[in-house]
Amino acid sequence: MIDVHSHLTFEDYDVDRDLVIMDAKKELKAVVISGVNPEDSTKALCLYEENKGFLYLMLGFHPIYANKYNDKDIERYLEFIKKNKDKIVGIGEIGLDYYWIKDSSEIKRSKDIFISFLELAKEIDMPVLLHTRKAIDDGLKIIENEDIRKAVFHCFSGGTKLAREIWEEGYYISLATSIGRNKNMKKAAKSVPLDSLLTETDSPFLSNINEERNVPQNVKIVYQEISKLRDIDIDEVVRQVSENNHTLFNI
Ligand SMILES: [Zn+2]
Numbered sequence: 001m002i003d004v005h006s007h008l009t010f011e012d013y014d015v016d017r018d019l020v021i022m023d024a025k026k027e028l029k030a031v032v033i034s035g036v037n038p039e040d041s042t043k044a045l046c047l048y049e050e051n052k053g054f055l056y057l058m059l060g061f062h063p064i065y066a067n068k069y070n071d072k073d074i075e076r077y078l079e080f081i082k083k084n085k086d087k088i089v090g091i092g093e094i095g096l097d098y099y100w101i102k103d104s105s106e107i108k109r110s111k112d113i114f115i116s117f118l119e120l121a122k123e124i125d126m127p128v129l130l131h132t133r134k135a136i137d138d139g140l141k142i143i144e145n146e147d148i149r150k151a152v153f154h155c156f157s158g159g160t161k162l163a164r165e166i167w168e169e170g171y172y173i174s175l176a177t178s179i180g181r182n183k184n185m186k187k188a189a190k191s192v193p194l195d196s197l198l199t200e201t202d203s204p205f206l207s208n209i210n211e212e213r214n215v216p217q218n219v220k221i222v223y224q225e226i227s228k229l230r231d232i233d234i235d236e237v238v239r240q241v242s243e244n245n246h247t248l249f250n251i
Helices: 017-027 038-050 071-083 104-123 136-145 160-168 177-181 183-191 216-230 234-249
Strands: 002-006 030-035 055-059 088-097 128-133 151-153 172-176 197-200
Touching (some): 002 197, 002 216, 002 234, 017 216, 030 038, 038 071, 071 104, 088 234, 104 136, 172 177, 172 216, 177 183, 177 216, 197 216
Parallel strands (some): 002 030, 030 055, 088 128
């Protein structure tokens, strides 16, 4: 089993990070960690170096930081990612967030930054992992305009029609550990072809138990739900999702 989206660099793990990784290793084949800003990405790079072969790395820019960094910072950060392109399996997470960002000039800035990361992804030929909270439609439009071919909609909780538009374009849909309390995610687990699905925890967030710290090995909950909802053997889910990860990230 693989967790394609985790934030093991976050301070939630400062007291027991090594132990969390050791426990995750017992149950999982791989975990993909994602840097969300320049400082976090420096940490993620170190953590990846210490755990090669189990942790895989993505570097990106979460839209909520759009106003916290100036153009020069962003330029430097894009260069940093380019310099480390051989260590990463994708650019992420990047995207839009209309839940937290309401101000139109901030939305505009987050879009411009999003596009500059999409351009980098094309330049270095990397898949992207998208954060599109309350912004799936716009995110989809933008990546289509930018002619992005390899993309994952992380923590997808849109409707069935939107899910179809995404997988018909050849993009992937990643379902998270919050699936138990998310109707749309359950619908996607049933309706999206198995060869377009990925699994994640977004740990420390999105625990299946509210308010509890999430950990990568909880990703098994997503596999169990998919198997239950589709009425197929969990081994088949594990096999196909592994193949999807191999196709997209070479993991
Ligand atoms: Zn995340």
